[in-house]
Amino acid sequence: MLKILTLSLLLLSLSYAKITVVSSIAPIEGVVKKIGAKYVDSKVMVPYGASPHTYEPKSSQMRELSKAKLYFAVGVEFEDVWLKKFEDLNPKMRVVKLDEGIKKYPMESKSHHHHKMGELDPHIWTSIDNLQIIATKIAKNLQSIDNKHKQYYQERLKDYITHLNNLKQKITAILDKNPKNKIFMVFHPSWGYFAREFHRKMLAMEIEGKEPSARELMSLIKEAKKNHISAIITQPEFSDKKAKLLAKEIGVPVVALSPLTQNIGDTILKLAKVISGENIE
Numbered sequence: 001m002l003k004i005l006t007l008s009l010l011l012l013s014l015s016y017a018k019i020t021v022v023s024s025i026a027p028i029e030g031v032v033k034k035i036g037a038k039y040v041d042s043k044v045m046v047p048y049g050a051s052p053h054t055y056e057p058k059s060s061q062m063r064e065l066s067k068a069k070l071y072f073a074v075g076v077e078f079e080d081v082w083l084k085k086f087e088d089l090n091p092k093m094r095v096v097k098l099d100e101g102i103k104k105y106p107m108e109s110k111s112h113h114h115h116k117m118g119e120l121d122p123h124i125w126t127s128i129d130n131l132q133i134i135a136t137k138i139a140k141n142l143q144s145i146d147n148k149h150k151q152y153y154q155e156r157l158k159d160y161i162t163h164l165n166n167l168k169q170k171i172t173a174i175l176d177k178n179p180k181n182k183i184f185m186v187f188h189p190s191w192g193y194f195a196r197e198f199h200r201k202m203l204a205m206e207i208e209g210k211e212p213s214a215r216e217l218m219s220l221i222k223e224a225k226k227n228h229i230s231a232i233i234t235q236p237e238f239s240d241k242k243a244k245l246l247a248k249e250i251g252v253p254v255v256a257l258s259p260l261t262q263n264i265g266d267t268i269l270k271l272a273k274v275i276s277g278e279n280i281e
Helices: 002-015 026-039 059-065 078-089 128-145 147-175 192-197 214-226 241-250 264-275
Strands: 019-025 040-046 070-073 094-097 183-186 201-204 232-234 254-256
Touching (some): 026 128, 040 078, 070 078, 094 128, 147 264, 183 214, 201 214, 214 241
Parallel strands (some): 019 040, 019 070, 070 094, 232 254
């Protein structure tokens, strides 16, 4: 009787055993959690608040990585240095490049650039349509690694796609209150794919990664007033000192919204509300 009970408990524990999955950034981890839920032990390499441009993994993260079945890369800068090292550390781990097959555009705003001219914008997850592609790839790979829960992942994906479709409708309704191609001002140009998807223009304060000079600041003030912007959107990962100066000059609030949050859908919705002048409190 004891042997039968022990065997039953072992089989039960195996049926609920989680697969370890690592994502490069928090927004991707958020999607993994939506789809993988109870069958996935989800980890993130670049935590919220850290920069994916310069992040260096901790030794504890490297130990977690050695046990991972899947790694979801998304094309951010730190992967250029670390992705090959991750593969060497855990050759059995499947590395999935979620950005493959998604059309990328140059980093740009209306007239200012964060990176060198022509460099491709990595922030693909700020588009609802791209999130659907990313989610589908995540589900497909979870099903491949963990086939016994294939139906579960498929149902979770279906629910998430429905959520994204509803979210896009809600955002479109909010933005339709303003004319298309309305300019919104940001400090760091992270929202280019959102702007393309919803027919808006992004004007960034950063110029090739640098804060604006006094002359450039005056030009930005003039353009902001001309286009009746409702707020300046900053990120917690960057200093907002110059943004606050500009905001005070034109009489609008500074709103911090990070494209690196785990629940990126909520953040995109808040961005739409800010652009339309709604209160997001």
